[in-house]
Structures are given as C-alpha cells and as structure tokens.
Amino acid sequence: MTTRHGAAAIAQGVFGAASGAPWSSASAAARAARGEGGRRSYATGPARHDKVISDDLLAKLGGLSTQALIDGLWVMGWPTSHIMGARPLTEGQKKCVGRAVTLRFVPQRPDIAASKPPGMESPEYEAFEQCGPKEVVVMESVGPWESVGGDIKFLRLAQKQCAGLVTDGSVRDTAVLREYGFPVFSISTTPRQGPHVHQPWECNGVITCGGIVVRPGDAIIGDQDGVVVVPASHAQEVYDIAHSREIVEDIVKTELSANPGPPGRYYPFVSGKIKKDSPLCKLLASKGYDSSKFAHTAANPGARAGLGGISKSRNTPGARRAFGSLGGVRNKSYMRTDAEFNQVLEQFAKHKACAVLRTGVEGAAYNAMDAAVQGGFRLAEFTLTTPGCLDAVSRFASRTDVLTGCGTILNIDDAKAAMDAGSKFIVSPILIPEVVTWCAENKIVCIPGCTTPSELYKAYTLGAPVQKLFPGVAGGPNWVRAVAAALPMLRINPTSGVEIDTAADFLRAGANSLGFVAPAFDQNAIKAGDWDAISKRATEIMAAVKAA
Template sequence: PFPTLIPHPHPTFPPWHLDLVRMFAAAFGRAARRAVAPVRAFATGPAVSSTGPVSDELLAKLKTMSTQSLIDGLWIKGWPTSHIAGARPLAPGMKCAGRAVTVQFVGQRPDIAADKPAGEASPEYEAFEQAGPNEVMVLSSVGPWESVGGDIKFLRLKQLNVGGLVTDGSVRDTDVLLEYGFPVYSYSTTPRQGPHVHQPWSCNSVIMCGGITVRPGDAIIGDQDGVIVVPAAVAQEVYDIAHSREVVENIVKEELVANPGPPGKFYPFITGKIKPESNLGKLLTSKGVKFYSTAASSGRSSTSMTRRSGNSLFGGATTRGFAASSAGRRSFSSATGVRPIEEMEKTVAWFGEHKATAVLRTNTAEAAPLAMDAALRAGFKIAEFTLTTPGCLDTMADFRSKHPDVMIGCGTVMNADMCAKALEAGAQFIVSPCLIPEVVTYCAERNVACVPGCNTPTELYTAYKLGAPIQKVFPGVAGGSAWIKAVGAAMPMLKINPTSGTELSNCADYIRAGAWSLGFVAPLFDANEIAAAEWDKVHARAVALLAECDKGMGK
C-alpha cells in the first residue's frame, strides 16, 4: 500500500560550484557556533561591602577565628550556611584565609573545547594571575572525583605565593603539592587527568562550590574542620560576632575547668537573649562583662557585646562584637587570654625608659642562658630570646621566673600558633623579623606588645595601624639615625626600634635621633665569643653598649 521511495539522483555541479557551497557551509557553521556558544563569564565586579573590599587587615583577623565561630556568626546574621561541603585539608595543620578568585569547570564537549581559549588565555591561567598571598583560588568541579589540576598547573600558584586553593573536586600529584607549601583543600586526590571529563570555562564569575555560592572577593577561611565562605558584604560584622562568641566560650570553659559540671546550664550562647538572671548572664556579670541584646537581620534575637579601650591604638572607639570589662579589656587567667591594657602600656613604657634590648640568637641551647646572663649582669633590662635558638621557650620561661625585674620576650615569631606558645611560656612581648598581620592582630587583641620588623615608612605605619605599639626597623636602612629622625618627624605617633645596624659607634646617635628603643644582636652577642664561652667579653660588650645608650639619653 505504500509507494516505493526512490531517492532523487544527486544533481551534478561543476567543481568550482562545489567549492563555493563548501565555503558558504563552513562560514555559516562558524557563525552559528559563535551565535550560540557561551561567552566566558566575568563577574561584574568583586564582592564588596559598604566600606569596600575585604581588607588585608580584616583577612588577618578572620584567619584568627575558627570556622565554627564564623559559621555561628553567619547564622546569627541570617545568612545561609557557607560550609563548602567535601573540601578537606590535604594535610594536618593547614589554615587559609583570602579573597576568592574563582574558576568554573564545565563538562567536556567538543564544541566547548573548540571555543575555549587555549594556552595562557585559558580561564584558569587568567584567574591564577589575579591571585597572590591574600587570595584563595576556588575551583568548582563537575564531580568530586574529577581532577582540577596537578603539579605543573599549580606550580604557578606556588610561584605567586597564593593564600590557598579550594575545590569540591580532586587534585593529583599530592606529594608535590604538599612540597609547594600553600594550603590545599579538596574532596579527594586522584591519579586521573581531568580534561577528558571537564574543562575550565569561566574566570572570576559567581560559582557554586560544594553546594555553596561563591562570589569573587568573598572571604574564604579554612582550617582543620573545612572551608567556609564569608560574604564580603557582612565580613566585618561576622568577625565581630564570631569574636564575641569566642570570648564568651573562653569564659565558660574557664568556669567549667574551675568548677566542673554540665555545660548545658550556660546555653544558649547565640539564640535568644542572654538574660541577666540566667547562669550565663550571672557568669558574665561576675567577670565584669557588659552585654546587650540586638536583633539580627533575619529577625532573630541575638546577643552582642562591646568593649571600650582608652588606649589610643584603638582610638577609644566602641567596636561591636567584643566582650569587655568596665575597666577596659577583660583579663583572662590563661596566658593566651586578653591581658589588662595596663600590661601592654607598661611594656611600651619600659622599652622607652631602658632603651636597650639584648637580642639573643645562638645555635646551642647550653650557651643561651649563659650568654643572656652576662648581658643582664651588665644591666640590660629587656631580653629577647629568638625561636631560632634551640630550647628557646624553656630558657625564656626559666629567665622569666628568675628575673622579675627584666622585661622578657620572644623573637622570630612567624604565626599565631608560635605566638600562643611563646605567651604560654611567659613572653611579655612578641617580636617578628617582618610585618605579619596575623601575629600583630593576635597580639593586639590580647593587649600584648608586638614589635614587628619593618623596612619602609609604609610598613612602619601599617604596623602601627594594625595595633603594634612599637615598630622594629629590620634590617638596617641606608641613612641610619638620620633616616630614623626624618621618619619620626613625619610620623611622631610611631615608636621606632632599630635592631639592625645599631652598634657601639652609633647607638647614642640613634637615641638622639628619636629612636624609642634599640635592639642589639651581633654587637652584643659575638658568635665567636659565645662559641669560646668567653662570657666576660660578652659582659664587657654589654657594659660598653649600655654606657653609650646612657650618653644618648643625656645621662
């Protein structure tokens, strides 16, 4: 019943006609692909708050917080949970904080592969060049087991000294990535390549990673519990709330250690109001902590606290989200807690009064106490033990107990963990060889005098703004005492502590030029004399240096 279909014979065209047809077909094909192919997406701009992008200073503060506290702060603000599911640290001890630079991977398709820019113009490489120490790369994978890169690709991130890499996919060449040194958080590791499954498509667009929306410029914070996203728009408020919670938790933990019992009697910390008649309210009141209630943006009621500092470093301003006593900042009984502001003020004044600091750096634990003892017998009243010296913390703790009339601190402190250990060992001040915001912030929040190393007027002022009451000049600068005088005249709020290039021949000049204090390393502790155990010579050097400092002070 159906007719037989006979195909129509192909028409015949001359060769030149066929070439023309092919040419038009190819042209229309390219045009069609251009018309429908997605263009690599770029965000309209990084995420910002009303006060601008997330600053380096705020990033340093966020890094001191646990991800748990920050999640709680986001919850109070009424924001959705921001935990990037599945992103785990590649090794224990990893910690990252930085502004997000994003890369979106999409499933492999020949047409997308053809349209994606190649070589250095590929989206991931464009993104890499936007990253640095205060940025974290966030790569969104199409699946948890798919590789987003390995040793060769991520070598560039090592060269750029990025703040970290986070992905909900996998990474390969794990051993090499660990050697690179930057924090890596991924769902897993894999030996497989990724291009046969997915490929990078967009640079710095809004992406989904681990089920969480990430906008370029958001703060990415990672620790051993995972990675969270703190939207830039509320980053400062979230930090304030998180800090308040940690202050309250420290008070509660101290109470439970002193008086064991079920912690439930002090809950809740966040939801509802902390009522003065509640167990928590009574505990906070007994510690001199003032608190008040305020409504969160979601309509929930939450508790926030304030602290007020009369110290000029903090401008005397009230800052949301901190706990405080009526007399100033709360003093914790633990060594790493918040100390009375008077302790830091005393330390700063002590540096200005006694001027000379004995800075000990030696290779043997046995020589350290003998060398420092020689300096103290000569009259040094400020002693710094550096962490590059074996047994530094034990020696420092011993001297702290034996020399109550000497201000004793710890040097070469490179991160907050080192800082905590030094304070637990009895350090009264903290010194770093360079400006490390994490260390300065950790100290400032605990009323501990921090003396970071700086080498330019900009670094000196930045250290001051971060909360360092004394600013070390290290290494020595061209111009010596004249440079100190010029910088001090332009920025009289600084308290400059030259520690390199200060010698017997010029220490008096530095003091006359306005140096708040001086640090003596090699001119006091000669390596050959220490190796030969010539403690009398060390003592003689100390006597001579102190005499010159007295001349500089007009004594």
C-alpha cells in the first residue's frame, strides 16, 4: 500500500517535476532505498497547474486589495477563496504576496513518525528550502489550536526571506516570530508543541487550508482583512477583473467624497453590465472611461469560468451550497479577544459542571438558574427552547459569579442573537459546521453536540475547542475513556444523561466537563417555584463533581 508521502513522490515520476512534489535528490534516494522508486500510480492527479504565475503578474496581484481579488474571483464563479480564520499575527504587519509552497500535516499515529523521512528530509524542511522572497508556505493543520511550528523551525524561513506563512492551525513563540519580519497568518497562538498531535507529511501536494483548496504555485495574498487564494490557472483573468473593478470603486469613492450622497446612486453594480446612461455610466464617461470595458459582477456567477450559471435564489439550500457558507464573513462586532476566549475554557476546566436549563414554564428561567447558582454552579446555559431565554441571558451576562452561555443554537442568526444578549459561549445539540466556523472566526467558544468519535474530531478540526457528547448516556464513562485515550486533543463534554452518581466516573474517564439538564432542574420544582429544592440539588451535584 502506498502512503500519502510515497504517493507524492510517485506522482512526480508520473507527471513530472511541475506536477508532483519536488523532493530533493537525497530524499529520492532515500525512497528508492525503501523500495518505492519503481512503482507507478495513475490515481493521483497533478498537484500544480501547468500555468505559472510570472513575477510581473504576482506583483500586480499583490498591488490589489484582498477585497478586490475576492470580487474578481466571485465574478468568475469562485465564491470560496478566502482562507477562513487565518488572521494576521501582528497588527499592521506587511502584506503577504507570493506563490504557494504547500505543506500538509496528518494526525499522529504510532507509525507516522517512524515512516516520515528524518531530519533535513522531513517534509517541512523540504518546503522551507523551496521558499524565498516570492514564496509563501501554506500549512494545512489537523486542528485550529495545534502548533505547526515556532521560532527554531521558522528561523529558516526568515533566513530564506520567505514572503509569508499561512496556516489554519496555530503558531508558538509569537514574540520571536514578530521579530523575524515576514508576515504570519494563523488561527491563533499557543504555547503547546504539536508533534504529539500531528506530523508534517507531504510537501507541495494539493491541500485544504481554512476550508479552501490550495495548489502549489497559486498566488497567496494576505492583508489585514485576511488571506485570499488566487488559482494559478485563472490568475490573469482574476487580475483583469479585480483591477477594473477597483478603478470603478476608486472613482465612485472619490465622487462621493467630493459630492456627499447615498452610495446607492452608483454602487453596487451587481446585476449585469453597467447600464448605458446610468449615473455610474455617466460618471465613468466624465472621467474618460468606457463603461462597457469594465468587468462586472455577473448575474449568474460561474458562467464566466465555464462552471454553469447559478439561477437559484440565495435563500434556497441549493443556492447556499453553490455560493458557499455565507456565515464565514467576519463581523467585528462579535469578535472576542484571545483572553476572553481562553477565560471561557479556563472556567470550564476549573468548575467542570454546567447547569443546562430547558423548561417550558413561562417566567421561570431567571429564578431557576439563580437557584442553581446559589447551590454552587458557576457555569450556566440557557436553551433557546426555554421561554424568556435571551432575556435571562442578558440579565445574567453582567453577573460576576457565573459564566453564562446560550444553547440549542441551530444557525448563525441564533448565535448572533445569543451573543447580542451577552452570551459568553455557544452550545448546539448537533454539529452544524457553519456555526462552528463562524464562532471560530470570531474567537467565540462553540460547543457542538456530537454522538460519534468522528463527529467529535470533526468538530475539533472545524474550530470547536470543547465538544459536547450528546446525549452523554449514549457512550457512558468507558466510552469516554476509550475516545479520550485515542484522541487526547479533545475536550469532551458529556451532557444529558449524566447523573449525580455517574458524574465522577465521567470526569475520571477523561471528560473535560459535564452538562447537567434534568438532574439539575426538576420540572415539578420549577412549576411549584421551589427554588430551595433546586439549590439543594445543585449543591449535591457540585459535591459529586468535586469528589472526582
């Protein structure tokens, strides 16, 4: 059986150096010694496109904003081209402009480290040696919070005057990396090492970084708004469209600055060609431009790239798939700081038990949760199925004796409503990728519901730092123990089905924290307004948790 690492080398033999991973002769000799040199596989397509972005075109692309490039790609039917979640390591760092040198990490396995070429032949060092002033190394991590490297490894990139580093994972040794001078874009930073979780496995293959496919040689452009991937196959056309649109927008901004008025007079021009005798057409003509020469946002994105028109309404499920996740757009009003994000995780690790209120009793939400807090809970989750949920979240948000979140979040609008109310974390009963991604981009702790190891790990790779096992009784403590041992990077949160007499067992088995629903909130007590009974029950639960 051919490993992925071996497959990259074999692809080079089939398609030539321009299409496969360009390993060094030393590593080729090492593979030959392992008996891999003579095999051939026709199941692997070429990693690179046969078109190469020239230095001149690369400089032109780098002169455009990422917004203009996104617009150009959108016109061509490439709506998903922004590496989601990758943010500048340093505010005001220089722009990242270069051709992609790709590196893929894979989850750790006992035989992975042994099979990977050692020392200088390791894939990350192969990648680093191919970098220079016009190359950007793009790393696909196995998870957003895992380290892809730090000061010692990346010193080589500084020595090579690398144009930048982009990853959907995290980096460490932040202070030193800033001194190196090259731009870095990552999901976050971390003090942890990465080898116990993942290993570099393939250099210059096709990767997926932040949900976006990256091929070696693609143009990587990053600024303060994020990172955009421009496919080498269409780079010239993307530039032509983006450049023309930027000219139009600059003219419109200049006009509106000189003659204030509603932008809608000229902008946006999204429904087809710029209409003859329209205000925008006349404005361009006054500046000496022929509006018919400008590329426009097509009514059917995709037609220009030969991908077929998209005629469905954006509100239909099919259209949402075609246009990509609309929830990935960053809204700064929801952005949390690293300190706020980490504080939530610290509180879950410290207190280990969250009171989850789900009741149909009108007007009881605040008093019921207050009773649970009086009994000792320091983590509180109000579910959207509870009458007055958001009002209760808002009232609890200012309290300093409890960390408050909102549950039963089923879409991004729900998440935004919860955050508007003051929620500090988001919980869902199922795994909803777009919600997890939106939260990860805004550094909001999201705890999605999962029932299998695959779902738990998927939630983790999407950016959920805590994974809710729901219902918790489905697996039991022994199930949690087995999964936690196999996937130590997870923070499993069994919820619904966890009882007082099993709480300690779940925690000893490796659960990060627990969610208590029915055991914490007796519905008869809520209906009767017996808050003392709920408080007493909470005290018993917290005693069981502390005994673990």
